[in-house]
Amino acid sequence: MKLVAVTSCPTGIAHTYMAAEALEQAGKAAGHEVHVETQGAAGSTPLDPSIIAAADGVIYAADLEVKDKERFAGKPFVDVGVKKAVHDAPGVIAAATAAVEAGVPAPAAGAAAPAAPATKVDSNAGVGTRVRQWLMTGVSYMIPFVAAGGILIALGFMVAQFSDGSQGVIDVTQVPISHLLNDFSVLSGMDWAALLFHTGALAFGFLVPALSGFIAYAIADRPGIVPGFVGGAVSVAVGAGFLGGLVTGFMGGFLALWISRWKVPKGVRGIMPVVVIPLLSSFVVGLVMFVIIGQPIASLMEGLSSWLNSLSGSNLVILGALLGAMMGFDLGGPINKVAYTFAVTGLATEGLAGDAVQYRIMAAVMAAGMVTPLAMALATTVRKSLFTHAERENGKAAWLLGASFISEGAIPFAAADLWRVIVSSVAGSALTGALVMAGGSAQRAPHGGIWVLPLISHPWWFVLAVAAGMVVTALVVIALKTTRRDPVLQAEHVADEQAELVAQTA
């Protein structure tokens, strides 16, 4: 593996060089090629752009702001601080190689526009590749939140099911946090379930902010973090979901990049990255999201809700298909929320029969919401080569998330390849929604997926309907992805082949 590193320290005479030497030695010992740029007091010689272009990953062992960091944009990296590199260089090298294996791949030759300005690239292709790299950076940082949060929530449902049965799964989300603070009992299964659920739910709260924040970070480097995260949080607050988070990621990133290029007096320059850029860019992102984007979303949701309510009494199979399509469209975004809220609101009606329309709607909505993460898990299993390493890892978690009716498990796939995933998601989810309605399954739990299966009437039909939608979505997404040429994916394949060659010849 080829690594580049930047070292720096406050004084610039000791740790900068000790870290450099330690990293070079540890790299050599582990069989990696490590080139270090020492940004110290003795002046720094910039790394040759061709070395940077060839590098698989970057190590920042820097206590000062890394100079010209944009040279390394798009590469997987670890940021460890100089002391860690001096004290435990082998550990840092191991972390860097792990990051390379897990993270965003180095761009294909020629795509690294900043590092290789001499190469004449098709500007259209260049922009496309970079947009995809920005997206993938956001997605790869979001995936751990999806996996950790989603699995915690699913475990919460699972423990609740074992502890108090299906009713426990319904109840677990209602346990107030104050109960955990005041009356947590290690002997109570439900308390553990609630602990898992709440922790997972809070981790999920970072999902859209992390996506947005790290897209902005990929675009604008550190100054992009704040407007990106804030924009993602506002997107959640106004109900815009991950689609809004994509918008705020790009908006925050480019705002921060633009402001960071302003020509300002020397006295102001010092406070630009810490105060001025985050302040201005966050404000603008907040303004745009709340005032310009938030209002139309709110009225859209309102309009959709009243339209859905006006449909009651019409053909149930068509309603099921429609609700399914809405569930699959934005995976936790505004349209998904309208369909879900429509179903959950129906549950509140008192004294319904076991097969009332309200319960059948809930079953259709739940089934449809399980389809896309399961389908992505299936697709990553049967057609590995169409997905990045990060997506394949996420695919494994998506089995559990989909089975637990956590639609957000599919967001990383959708964020990375928007229209292909949404088209396939809508197709399969709509089918599942219609099938569940046609088969007459009914469900009175608002969440839980397979963990509330005992509460579902005609459970086998329900499972069959989910499986049918899953297969359709997986087939469509595989078909659509097969027809495209993805530069990031190709770069990964090339890297994989090289790694295999090295492994064979070694």
Added chain:
Amino acid sequence: MSTPLITPDLVAVDVVAADRDAATRQLIDLLAAAGRVTDADGFHADVRAREAQMATGMPGGIGLPHARSAHVTAPSLAVGKVPAGVDFGAPDGPATLIFLIAAPDSGDAAHLQILAALARRLVHESFRQSLKDATDPATVAEIITREVVPS
């Protein structure tokens, strides 16, 4: 290089000190006596400020106080061996070998290369061990002069 990085009179082989501040001060006094530091108190304050940012103790019993300072006339190294050990904030225990690096504030890059080379050598266990094994100031200075060559 007009001034060598280290000379035997910048090496103390039996430092006894209560804490890192006192140990550092003894080495500073060596630099001041050799005329490499014009204001011992001023330079000491600079070293303290650096040490306060992040302890300079390294694994393997090394303390590495250092600073760039206006009170330093030439890139210099003072070495102190502390048989009883003195804490430098390293996770694995007290330091028995102390390197005080003094860099001039306005030193040009070429001038500072020697210190970069020294820092790189310090990472190597064999280099540190040979200094720990050396018993007299002349040997210590000789090892450092021989091994630390700017690249």
